[in-house]
Structures are given as C-alpha cells and as structure tokens.
Amino acid sequence: MSQKQPARGGARSVPPRAFATGILLFVSGAVTALALVWMFGAAITAPNSNLAKSGGTVWGSEEKLKKKTAMRKLTKTFYDDPKVRYAIGEPVAGWDEKRREWLRVNPAFGDRGSPRPVSERVMVVTGSQLTRCKNPIGDNLSLRSLKNKVDYCRINGYDIFYNNLLLQPKMAGCWAKLPAIKAAMIAHPETEWVLWVDVDAFFMDMEFKFPFDRYEGYNLVVEGWNTYKMRTFTSLNAGVFLIRNCQWSMDFIEKWASMGPTSPDYAKWGVIQQALLKDKSDVESDDQSALLYLMLEKGKIWGDKIFLEEELNFQTHWVGSVEQLRNLTLSGVERDRLRRRRAEKATDVYDTKRRVEQRGLVGPPIMMHFAGCQPCSGKHNPAYGAESCWAGMEQALTYADNQVLRSFGLAHMNLSDPGAVSPLKRQ
Ligand SMILES: *[C@@H]1O[C@H](CO)[C@@H](O)[C@H](O)[C@H]1NC(C)=O
Numbered sequence: 001m002s003q004k005q006p007a008r009g010g011a012r013s014v015p016p017r018a019f020a021t022g023i024l025l026f027v028s029g030a031v032t033a034l035a036l037v038w039m040f041g042a043a044i045t046a047p048n049s050n051l052a053k054s055g056g057t058v059w060g061s062e063e064k065l066k067k068k069t070a071m072r073k074l075t076k077t078f079y080d081d082p083k084v085r086y087a088i089g090e091p092v093a094g095w096d097e098k099r100r101e102w103l104r105v106n107p108a109f110g111d112r113g114s115p116r117p118v119s120e121r122v123m124v125v126t127g128s129q130l131t132r133c134k135n136p137i138g139d140n141l142s143l144r145s146l147k148n149k150v151d152y153c154r155i156n157g158y159d160i161f162y163n164n165l166l167l168q169p170k171m172a173g174c175w176a177k178l179p180a181i182k183a184a185m186i187a188h189p190e191t192e193w194v195l196w197v198d199v200d201a202f203f204m205d206m207e208f209k210f211p212f213d214r215y216e217g218y219n220l221v222v223e224g225w226n227t228y229k230m231r232t233f234t235s236l237n238a239g240v241f242l243i244r245n246c247q248w249s250m251d252f253i254e255k256w257a258s259m260g261p262t263s264p265d266y267a268k269w270g271v272i273q274q275a276l277l278k279d280k281s282d283v284e285s286d287d288q289s290a291l292l293y294l295m296l297e298k299g300k301i302w303g304d305k306i307f308l309e310e311e312l313n314f315q316t317h318w319v320g321s322v323e324q325l326r327n328l329t330l331s332g333v334e335r336d337r338l339r340r341r342r343a344e345k346a347t348d349v350y351d352t353k354r355r356v357e358q359r360g361l362v363g364p365p366i367m368m369h370f371a372g373c374q375p376c377s378g379k380h381n382p383a384y385g386a387e388s389c390w391a392g393m394e395q396a397l398t399y400a401d402n403q404v405l406r407s408f409g410l411a412h413m414n415l416s417d418p419g420a421v422s423p424l425k426r427q
C-alpha cells in the first residue's frame with residue numbers, strides 16, 4: 001500500500017479526490033436503492049439526499065429526479081414481468097400485445113419519433129466467434145465483414161447487433177443465430193424486422209433497401225430457388241433472411257430450434273432431414289435443413305407467413321461473380337456512378353421498385369455470399385481453391401468499400417489492392 005494514501009477512518013483530512021469519490025458512491029447507492037424500490041413496486045418519492053437538495057451535479061436537481069421516478073413508474077413494462085425470458089426453450093406469450101403496449105408508453109420510438117416508419121425499422125443481427133480464427137487471415141476478414149455491415153446500417157439508418165458469444169452454449173455453430181435473434185427481438189421491441197446476415201455474406205449495394213411493402217402480411221422472408229419443387233438442401237439459403245419481430249416469429253423460432261442441439265431428438269432430426277433432402281451430405285441436423293423441413297413438411301402450419309423470395313435475387317453466390325465486380329470497377333459506367341456526389345445519408349432516391357422489377361439482376365449484386373468458404377476456420381469446400389475464396393472475399397469487400405468511400409471522394413481502382421485509394425475527380 002502506498003504511504004501517501006490516508007488510512008480509512010483515520011484522523012487525517014480526506015483529500016478532495018477521495019471526497020468526490022465518496023459522493024459518487026453515495027449517489028450510486030441512492031440510485032441502487034431507488035431501483036430496488038421500483039422493482040418491488042412500492043410508491044415512494046425521491047429520497048431527500050443532500051446531493052439532490054444542493055441542486056446536484058451528477059444526476060440533476062431534485063425536481064428532475066422526481067420526474068424521472070414518476071416516469072419510470074408509468075412505464076412499467078413487460079421487462080418487469082419475470083415470465084418474459086430471453087432464452088430459447090422458454091417461450092414468450094402475448095408478444096404482439098406486449099410490443100404494442102411498449103410502443104404506446106414509449107412514443108418516441110413509434111412512427112412519430114423515428115426517421116423511418118415502424119414498418120421498415122430494421123436491425124441487422126450478425127456475428128462471429130469470440131475465439132481467434134484458425135485461418136490466419138480469418139480475423140481480418142471477419143473485421144472487414146463487420147465493417148461492411150456497419151457501413152450498410154449507418155447509410156440506411158438501421159441498427160446492428162453483432163454477437164460473438166454463444167448466448168446458449170449448446171446452440172453452437174449454425175444454431176447460434178436463433179438465440180441471438182430472439183434476444184434481439186426482446187431487447188428491441190421497436191424493431192420491426194430482424195435481418196440476419198451470415199459472416200460470409202457481404203452487402204455490395206450499400207443503398208439497397210428491402211421491398212418491405214412486398215413482404216406485408218409475411219413474417220419470414222428467405223431466398224430460394226424452386227424450393228418446393230426441388231426439395232434439396234441447396235434450393236434455399238438460410239444465411240440471409242428477414243424475420244418480423246412478432247409472436248409468430250417467437251413461436252417459429254422455438255419450433256425451428258426444437259430440431260437443434262438442445263433437443264433430445266437432435267440425432268433423429270438429422271436422419272429425418274437427410275431422408276427429406278437428397279443432397280444433404282452431413283447427417284447432423286442443421287438450421288437450413290430444419291427450415292426446409294418446416295417449409296416442405298409443415299407448410300400447412302407455417303407456410304402462409306413465409307415469403308419464399310424467388311424473384312428478387314438478393315444473394316449472389318460468389319463463384320463466377322467476383323470477376324464481374326472486377327470488370328465493373330474498370331468500366332466507365334461504374335466510375336461515372338461513383339463520381340456522382342451526394343451526402344452519405346441522402347439515399348432516399350434509391351429506386352427499390354425498379355431494383356425489384358429488374359430482379360436485382362441489373363447493376364451490381366445486392367449481396368454476395370461466400371457460402372462454402374468458411375473464412376474463419378479456413379475449412380472451405382474442397383471444390384473451391386482457398387486462394388480463390390480469400391482473394392474473392394477481399395475483392396468483394398473492396399468493391400463494397402467503394403460504395404462507401406465514394407461519399408468521401410475516394411475509390412479503390414484495383415480491387416486486389418485494398419490499401420490503395422485514388423481521389424474521384426469530377427469531370
Ligand atoms: C488485413 O487485410 C488487408 C488487406 O489484405 C491488409 O492490407 C492488412 O495488412 C491486413 N491486416 C492484418 C492485421 O492482417
């Protein structure tokens with residue numbers, strides 16, 4: 001112990017710093033006490049603390065404190081209900097009413113207080129593992145993948161939840177997304193749509209907005225290719241999907257997760273999925289096969305709320321497409337487009353309708369999905385060369401970065417050289 005430090009309760013005068021700390025401790029003590037009282041729901045007024053009387057410096061005046069207390073009491077919500085749990089396996093009931101009521105008592109998050117109508121309020125949920133990647137450039141790719149999503153969200157005014165933990169340890173691997181989505185829905189009752197995006201899927205068109213009016217009346221939007229007829233594992237991709245924050249989704253997620261590793265029938269589900277999907281090679285139950293099972297076998301129960309997006313091509317598989325990005329970058333059309341200046345947030349001119357009419361096939365891809373590359377583990381599908389996977393990701397991420405950098409007057413002209421930027425001169 002340092003000699004200079006005054007002994008506790010000693011006769012020496014307390015130096016000013018320690019005194020300030022004392023106040024802070026006192027205030028946080030008072031706040032804890034308040035929180036406890038709120039929790040037990042007793043009617044109280046703000047304590048007559050000396051700090052509050054003196055006008056306070058840390059938490060504001062007594063008046064303000066009183067107002068805050070009153071507000072908290074008014075806005076008692078489902079969060080105070082111990083029956084509402086975040087974990088899968090503990091179903092939430094009456095979620096639509098709970099959300100509606102929450103929005104009613106928190107009008108700042110309703111249509112009036114939002115830059116976007118509630119019906120378009122989006123939270124991107126994505127993530128990666130906490131541990132270091134085995135692939136030496138895996139962490140670098142994860143970081144750039146995160147940057148890609150952060151940029152997309154910033155430009156479009158969306159929220160993002162990047163999860164790098166197993167919220168329910170048994171639900172690992174491809175199943176980890178479900179607990180994260182459920183928790184995000186409860187933590188964000190103001191969010192209408194959760195957009196799940198795998199770590200190996202990147203936004204190429206930074207201004208793309210999903211055509212939410214097209215999905216009215218639906219609660220899950222997933223891209224597929226003749227899925228109901230093909231009945232194959234690859235006729236659908238569960239790496240990117242939209243799910244509405246509602247009771248239906250809460251129920252669906254429980255059902256979906258019941259084929260996962262927390263189920264006593266986990267092994268059995270893998271066998272059932274393999275019998276259903278002729279091209280499923282892995283005997284373990286996975287989230288994509290489980291989703292396909294619910295669509296193909298339980299369509300009567302769930303199908304009418306699932307929008308199988310077969311027209312708008314929002315995920316482009318990377319094989320054969322990266323070269324197009326390279327060619328596009330070298331073209332005059334792309335350069336002229338990048339040169340057109342505007343403020344980063346001013347993207348409301350974006351023509352979603354036209355993008356949908358053109359099925360996402362005209363212009364750059366909306367998203368590019370490096371399915372099969374496994375950037376973190378490095379265990380890519382043997383059909384692809386590792387080099388083409390990593391080089392492809394690097395070039396796609398650099399192309400995407402051009403869609404961000406343009407607002408800063410810069411662009412990468414060589415997609416293989418992400419460190420180099422050139423000014424975009426007006427002509
Ligand atoms: C990450 O990748 C970029 C692009 O290849 C490279 O320039 C940079 O040095 C890498 N950073 C680290 C920490 O490996």
Ligand SMILES: *[C@@H]1O[C@H](CO)[C@@H](O)[C@H](O)[C@H]1NC(C)=O
Pocket residue numbers: 320323324327
């Ligand atoms: C890219 O451009 C090269 C050279 O012009 C051309 O040979 C190639 O077919 C183009 N690739 C694609 C996918 O358009």
Ligand SMILES: *[C@@H]1O[C@H](CO)[C@@H](O)[C@H](O)[C@H]1NC(C)=O
Pocket residue numbers: 414415416417
């Ligand atoms: C693009 O960058 C790569 C990596 O630095 C380099 O090898 C290549 O020659 C460059 N291409 C052109 C056309 O400059």
